[in-house]
Amino acid sequence: MPPLNLRSRLIPLPMMLLALFALQGCFHNDDDPAPAPPPPVVNADPVGYYTNTGFVDVKTGDNSTQRLVSGVQGMVHDGQLLMLSESENMTYVGVFTVSGNDISGSVTLYEADVMRQENVPLSGMITQGSKITGTLSGTGAANGTFQLDYAADNGPVDxxxxxxxxxxxxxxxxxxxxxxxxxxxxxxxxxxxxxxxxxxxxxxxxxxxxxxxxxxxxxxxxxxxxxxxxxxxxxxxxxxxxxxxxxxxxxxxxxxxxxxxxxxxxxxxxxxxxx
Structure with missing residues (x-):
């Protein structure tokens, strides 16, 4: 009868420890707290008047020439964004939603009192209490970027x-x-x-x-x-x-x-x- 090989019948210590840790992972302590949910997204608040230092940097009617319009003012309330260029007699009327600091929606462009383009895609970013910047994806005067500057005086009116x-x-x-x-x-x-x-x-x-x-x-x-x-x-x-x-x-x-x-x-x- 050959001698008994004890070495071959013993489980190595590292393997025993690994098996023990695996078994511990199979049991759950009901007293352990559940994972914390992610923090809610806090939406920026863009409501207010934006003073006459803003701009739209767009195109001419044939999309061939850059057209920078300064002195643009804005008003924002209840998901509505209004931009006015008094000197160029242009008005942008938009609707948008906010997610965090981002805005998305669409605008209608009026020139010389008449609607010229509608449902122009709008996207942008709010820096609360400072500015709104964004992009208009239409043609001509609705093709380019814009910036609205939050007015220093945004107190309640009467x-x-x-x-x-x-x-x-x-x-x-x-x-x-x-x-x-x-x-x-x-x-x-x-x-x-x-x-x-x-x-x-x-x-x-x-x-x-x-x-x-x-x-x-x-x-x-x-x-x-x-x-x-x-x-x-x-x-x-x-x-x-x-x-x-x-x-x-x-x-x-x-x-x-x-x-x-x-x-x-x-x-x-x-x-x-x-x-």
Whole structure:
């Protein structure tokens, strides 16, 4: 009978330890805490007025030449982004969603009071309390990049800042057929934002009667109203115009009023000064 080989029948120590650790891993202590969920995504808050130092860097109509437009202002509230170039009579009206610091959505471009492009893809980034930068993926004036600069004064507004009967007049005459905007202090739900429009533009001989009210806790006002008595019959297909208004200081406190009002086909927007 051959001698017994004890070495061949013993399990090496490293293998025993490995098996022991594996068995321990098979058991779960119910008292162990569950893995912590990932922290929720905190969305940036872009609401407010963006002052007249922004820009759009876009193209001319044939997409061949760069077109840098400075002095662009903006207003942002409730998923709506409005950008105005007073000097070029261009308005961008967008809707967007926010995920973290990123925005995505679409814009409609108006030039000379008339809608020129719609459903233009928009993407960008919010630096809260500082700026919004982004890209427009359309053609011509809706093909390029933009930046809006958050205004230093974004405190809450009230009606006293805009109530100046018959004393708001266009800064540059764009659009030329809005000779004045009258803002009253009526608290009842009746029109208190009124313009009697004259001249040879799109809104020739129109009356605009609307309601303007501060948006609580923001530097913005909401406006909703209708046009009537217009020479242009196309305007009666949808006489309802809505938008936002803000104020900024130029020579005196709150002596400039920024207006963006649209109905999807037309807009009358511009900057007004206190007379």
């Amino acid at each position: 009606m006293s800042m805009v109530v100046r009967l018959l004393s708001w007049e266009p800064v540059t005459g764009n659009p030329p057929d809005l000779p004045f905007v009258s803002v009253g202090d009526d608290t009842a739900p009746i029109p208190n934002f009124i313009s009697a429009i004259s001249g040879g533009g799109v809104f020739n001989n129109c009356d605009y009667d609307a309601r303007i009210e501060p948006v609580a806790g923001t530097h913005l006002y909401s406006v909703s109203g209708t046009v009537s008595a217009c020479t242009n019959p196309d305007l009666f297909a949808n006489p309802n115009y809505t938008g936002l208004v803000s104020v900024r200081s130029d020579v005196n406190a709150n002596d400039r009023m920024i207006v963006v009002l649209t109905n999807g086909a037309y807009d009358f927007s511009g900057e007004y000064r206190a007379r």
